[in-house]
Amino acid sequence: MMDILKGLNDPQKEAVTHGEGPLLILAGAGSGKTRALTSRLAYLVKQRKIKPNQILAITFTNKAAKEMRDRVETMLGPEATKGMWIMTFHAACVRILRMEIENLTNNQGRGYNGRFVIYDENDSERLIKDCLLELNLDTKRYAPRAVKYVISAAKNELIDADTFASRTSTYFEEITGEVYKLYQEKLAQNNALDFDDIIMLAVNIFELFPQVLLKWQEKFKYFLIDEYQDTNHAQFRLVSLLAKRYQNLAVVGDPDQSIYKFRGADIRNILEFERDFPDAKIVSLEQNYRSTSTILEAANEVIKHNRGRKKKNLWSEIESGEPIYLYQAENERDEAIFIASEVKRVVEETGRNNRDIAVFYRTNAQSRIFEEVFMNFDIPYMLVGGVRFYERMEIKDMLAYLRVIQNPSDNISAKRIVNTPRRGIGKTSIDRISAYANMMGVSFYEALKNAKDIPGGGGFSLERIASFVDLIESLRSMAQGDLLELTQAVIDRSGYVRMLEKEGTYEAEGRIENIGELLSAVNDFKTAYPDGTLDDFLEKVALIADIDSLEVSENSVTLMTVHNAKGLEFPVVFIAGLEEGLFPHNRSMSDASEIEEERRLCYVGLTRAKEQLYLTCAWVRSTYGAPNYMMQSRFLKEIPSDFIEPVHPGS
């Protein structure tokens, strides 16, 4: 007891020791939130004797979940978290759905089963494109991406396809409604869920089947939701349903750090928590332990420009430290060179390590020039985000094999690999077989197996199709065995690496290396989960985020978007590209509330810095190779000039 509360300030203690009933913790940037949360979990287990398996703690990333578990274990030992659910919304819902999704399958046995696959953004965009084509719609006029965005937003609001279609007011919405219906049908046929389904279907089950809900309400007696300001309506509904019975719901967040509106995050969830849970206790953590007061005050000044926000007084006892440095570069290359030389200088003169330093930017496209220049300067760096490992073509191809082996109904994956590498089964054949499959109401893979029955199928080679089916079938016979052997067999017997070797380009070499990395990822998985199955592996891979793999152990400078920086801190921070049109981004400039979101994003960036903060912008920046004159970001101008010291070239 004593040691759990030791070193906490009064409001932190209050948050930790709060007993039953709803609790809202308003945790400003750097206010020791993570510490308070882990202490609360430890307190519940040790002091109030709550069984770990009755606790559900939701974090924003897998990385945060792991950290939280580690920290509780450091306090109380590994037994304390055994059976405790500490994970993301998506991971928790997948776990629930594996057990419960068959409730949604109709009595003819059609629809989902517990071995569903999870489609990433690319997969689901492809499926939407298929739907558009099937409905004879022009994919130029109705961009799959735009349609997907609207469907995704609907799902985040728990609006199902029929409801959506019945409430349309524009022609585009009408089209989207039709696509939405077909898309859901196809997902069910493929036994596949997209990211939004994971939450929405879990809520659907709880609302449709009260006895299922009751079971889960009885399982979890205590809830902890981190980053509550970035939850969407579906997540809110999920939490409300589960916590309804015992009301032991603690949520933590900071309205000033809400930055995921584009993903459906609804800042009202946190602003109106008191309304949703009237007897909620509210605790505010306002002392910042992270940043110098110069950095903190500058950030406070910026965020003050947002209207309609709850005022708060975040303060720091840390001395004012160095000023904030501002460098106005000629262009993006000059900007990167300045940052690289400053990194070198800081490391040499102040004895800091590369790992103490991070560079943030608004868009992933900005990272390229940093990679180039850092390479020239021999500065080790780690890039977070961009093209993710598991989204690279060669990795997705290999995973598609594994997915078809696991779930033959997965048409997107089956079509992806049937002619990769080339086996002489071309577009015409694929289209014909696909049409046949649709007509017969069977999966694409099933249709391949019966290719000889397809009428008028003289045009394609039954022999080649049969040898592909044989390949998959013989691989499937290994599915229950060793995962590493299976993956190795997929790589060898698909002929994929052979194809790349024959290409012989520099690029192909990189792809072969990545496939090697996939093998070691499988191996790591085997070590971490000795009983893990193919299903488990594919699920893990689907829900992984870039930030999850960020290891501080390597001594490199971190490069990432400001979004990815949420929840992190670094002694030295550079924020690049502070220009109108970039940060705030063009796409947000027409809407006052979106500008406010950009400002919150800027606030998140500023408050990551502990001791030194550099802001940079460029006069000229090229997009698609075309140079543009840029103006300084309004956010720069919102920082009082006495906090800022301009840096000039060569000084």
Next chain:
DNA sequence: ATTCTGGAAATTTTT
């Protein structure tokens, strides 16, 4: 069936 070609489009942020 596959490869080649030129013209158009593309970049916000992501579980």
Next chain:
DNA sequence: TTTCCAGAAT
């Protein structure tokens, strides 16, 4: 600047 795609050539 790079990437994507449709249509032509092989």
